[in-house]
Amino acid sequence: MRIAVAGTGYVGLSLAVLLAQHNDVVAVDVVPQKVELLNARKSPIVDAEIESYLAADASGERPLSLSATTDGAAAYGSAELVVIATPTNYDPQRNFFDTTYVEQVIDLVLEVNPQAVMVIKSTVPVGYTKGLCERYPQGRFLFSPEFLREGRALYDNLHPSRIIVGVPSESAFEVELQAAARKFAELLQQGALDEDVPSLIMRATEAEAVKLFSNTYLALRVAYFNELDTYAGVRGLDASQIIEGVCLDPRIGSHYNNPSFGYGGYCLPKDTKQLLANYDHVPQNLIEAIVDANRTRKDYIADEVLARVMSLVYEGVPNPVVGVYRLTMKSGSDNFRASSVQGIMKRVKGKGVPVLVYEPTLDDADFFGSEVTHDLADFKRRADVIVANRWSEELNDVTAKVYTRDLFKRD
Ligand SMILES: NC(=O)c1ccc[n+]([C@@H]2O[C@H](COP(=O)([O-])OP(=O)(O)OC[C@H]3O[C@@H](n4cnc5c(N)ncnc54)[C@H](O)[C@@H]3O)[C@@H](O)[C@H]2O)c1
Known part of the structure; x- marks a missing residue:
């Protein structure tokens, strides 16, 4: 054909x-x-x-x-x-x-x-x-x-x-x-x-709903484990132990449960918002809560990063720099459309803290007003706090500076 x-x-x-x-x-x-x-x-x-x-x-x-x-x-x-x-x-x-x-x-x-x-x-x-x-x-x-x-x-x-x-x-x-x-x-x-x-032929309207409800379920799952992680963080508990224990229930499962800075990428943020818009005049609480949860998570993560910056100031570091290690959503990706770390960057910069970005796939020297370096050693030297949505072996020599919620070191 x-x-x-x-x-x-x-x-x-x-x-x-x-x-x-x-x-x-x-x-x-x-x-x-x-x-x-x-x-x-x-x-x-x-x-x-x-x-x-x-x-x-x-x-x-x-x-x-x-x-x-x-x-x-x-x-x-x-x-x-x-x-x-x-x-x-x-x-x-x-x-x-x-x-x-x-x-x-x-x-x-x-x-x-x-x-x-x-x-x-x-x-x-x-x-x-x-x-x-x-x-x-x-x-x-x-x-x-x-x-x-x-x-x-x-x-x-x-x-x-x-x-x-x-x-x-x-x-x-x-x-x-x-x-x-x-x-x-x-x-x-x-x-x-x-x-x-498995192959299904259905009406187009139902097929459109399948797509948005599938992505919203995935966003819900990310938001759920992120809120579990926020709870553990605020209460001083070990989130990885709780997640492992929760997920051994086969109805829950040990997949897609790794905390992050929020769900992101091209599809989940826009598809959840579109589904919420489609709920116009339809009773709901959950869909709106999923969209809101992502914002709340980024606020929490940004506050945690800013707390680290403040403690460095109290220790005498004059003007601490926050380093963003990769703009991408996942390791092994070249795409950073709507990645959650950008939400953290925006909040941190909003408080007047200088941000330095390490993103080897970005040719430009500037990303929304923040300097971009392609030199990892220079990045590690100049950043006082390193923010990484996903962990990488490349950060092994600077673990004390790194802030991540990638508990299981995988996507
Ligand atoms: N990326 C994903 O993971 C994913 C998954 C499922 C569904 N989708 C959906 O699929 C659609 C495409 O997503 P994508 O990630 O492939 O987008 P993309 O931005 O990677 O690619 C879209 C391409 O379309 C081209 N284009 C724009 N206008 C055009 C036109 N008039 N004629 C021909 N080409 C044109 C652009 O130049 C671009 O290369 C979106 O609706 C997205 O929501 C994306």
Whole structure:
């Protein structure tokens, strides 16, 4: 099948590579550098599986039928299926996702190839696809939630926890789209390494809700263990002992329980806020509490860091510097969109304390008014308190300076 994929970020690129094993895929992006890299078989993002699949294609060991272009009209014009994986950033003014980039692709597809089936992989508000059917009655839309993790984007599509495709019951093409949804689920299964992946076809609105409720559950779990850790910190208890004891209950489980500065990354903060916005006129306490808990956690962590700064001042250190060790959310990632440590930085800087950043993946010498160094030894020398959301062996020689809540030294 000829498939176009709009957007070559984490979602679009991993799907383009996955589908290009058995289909002719054209990946479209508005950023020419990304397109050039991809055509040279270099990954624009850090992802071990994507890099290895592109290299195996370049050497002829495992061929892909994949090309990249900035020419959306040409790519969509000749595709049977268009997968849309463009950003949906949260708009704090409107309290809703900004779906402009998704609609830019839809407008172009409807102009050049109105028969094409469009599968929305971007995360959207609950009810969005239904609204599209009303706005664009001539369009054929499916919504398929994406569950990958950044840094493991292709891995998670090679080993998916589930495949879900939503069909809008409001569409005039519902029967045709039911068949297209089954076909798309088959294509994802065909590209995966695991067999018999659980696969669900449901209405698009329910599928949209699955995505937001899944991420909000993950945020809830992070917030829960973070609040447990805050409690232990304030009461002088050993949080790791409590967590180990709690998690040995198999109903709770010992996974995804490592405290941090807060949940972050591109998806959890925006998806929880979008779900909360979707609860308009629906009774709830929990969803709002999850969003609030993340703010409270960052306030607590920032206060702890500032307390360390103050004790250094009392010891006679004239103007202590807070060093931020990595802006990324997870170790092994090159992405620091909405990482929680930035919330700590903002609060610490707000109190007039100088902040020095060590982030080797950032080329700039400045990050929101704070100096960035790429020299780890210089960073360790100049920082009086080192704040690390995730521990690294690199910090072994400065443990006395480090403030982290990475109790289990893992993500
Ligand atoms: N990153 C994740 O872990 C993840 C997981 C599940 C779902 N999602 C959702 O998937 C969507 C994409 O996320 P991402 O992390 O891949 O984003 P990203 O920012 O990494 O990539 C998006 C790409 O789309 C490109 N783009 C923007 N407008 C375009 C247009 N009109 N035509 C073609 N390309 C265009 C951008 O240049 C960029 O390369 C979002 O809705 C996100 O919420 C992300």
